[in-house]
Amino acid sequence: MAMLLATLVIDYPILRETLSRAPNTKVTWEQSDLTRDDTHQMLVWVDGDDEVAAFDAGLEVDPTVKTPLQVVDLDGRRLYQLELTDDGQRASVYPTVIEAGDVLQEVTATHEGWRFRVAFPSEEALEGFHAFFVDQDLAVELQQLHDGRELTNDSGSQYGITDRQREALVAAVDAGYLDIPRSCSLAELGQRLGISPNATSERFRRGVETLIENTVYPDAQSP
Structure with a gap:
């Protein structure tokens, strides 16, 4: 099975309000968990030491996330455990990713939007991912698309890994x-x-x- 490796830039609503208040902060998604009681929790790394207060204040008013469940400071980086609100869960593409068997290789966000690097098992999966955002009238731009068997990268990630x-x-x-x-x-x-x-x-x-x-x-x- 040949994977399609795509990079997309998306005007994703998750943490949009928070990042608008901390424009020099970068968020890196680490993992998501869908719990038995239908809640969606996610771990994200946050880089932007000079905007900690602004970022935390943004979380308090962001309609897509609840107050952080936990914040851990590790060597100057902060790891946040967040839970999505009902609005956040409706906006989340993660259930679509799980259903289609997509692999999120790298997901980052700034105040300018989210950047997804995803391995798709088929063209249909890519189309479904893209359609999820289009159906919500969200801007989505496909920046790169490769056949997984042909991908090469001199940085050492020639096999699609981050x-x-x-x-x-x-x-x-x-x-x-x-x-x-x-x-x-x-x-x-x-x-x-x-x-x-x-x-x-x-x-x-x-x-x-x-x-x-x-x-x-x-x-x-x-x-």
């Missing part, structure tokens, strides 16, 4: 996380990366999944 996913994979090998028996626990690996065990697991899983889909799996399916 720099942070590559960092997690390399750290896992160096630390002995893949050894039998393991020489490093998930918590210890997370300490190396400066993130939580859950975030480490998600980053490692996404990196392995993307690496397989863009290397071994497409080759195995070739005629």
Whole structure:
């Protein structure tokens, strides 16, 4: 199965109000969870030390998120655990991503909008993702589109993985996380990366999944 790798810039309403009040802040999505009681929680990294107060004040009035469940400061970066409001859940594309089997490789946001780098299993999945925003009258721009088997990148992400996913994979090998028996626990690996065990697991899983889909799996399916 050949993945389509696309980069899209979207006028996404999630955190729009917050970021408008902190224009020099950058948000990097880490993971999302849909809980059993139908709530949508997400972890995001926030960079912009000079605008902490403005960002936090924006969260208090943002119609798409509730007050942060937790904020952790790690080496100058802040990790926020947020829960979407009803308005936020209606605006969220994440359920569409899960249903279609899309892989969010890298998602970032500033006051200018959101940038999604996504691996789609088919053209239909890409069309469905694009249609989700069009149906809500949101501006969406497709900036790049590649066949996963043809993607090359001199930065070391030639297989479609992000720099942070590559960092997690390399750290896992160096630390002995893949050894039998393991020489490093998930918590210890997370300490190396400066993130939580859950975030480490998600980053490692996404990196392995993307690496397989863009290397071994497409080759195995070739005629």
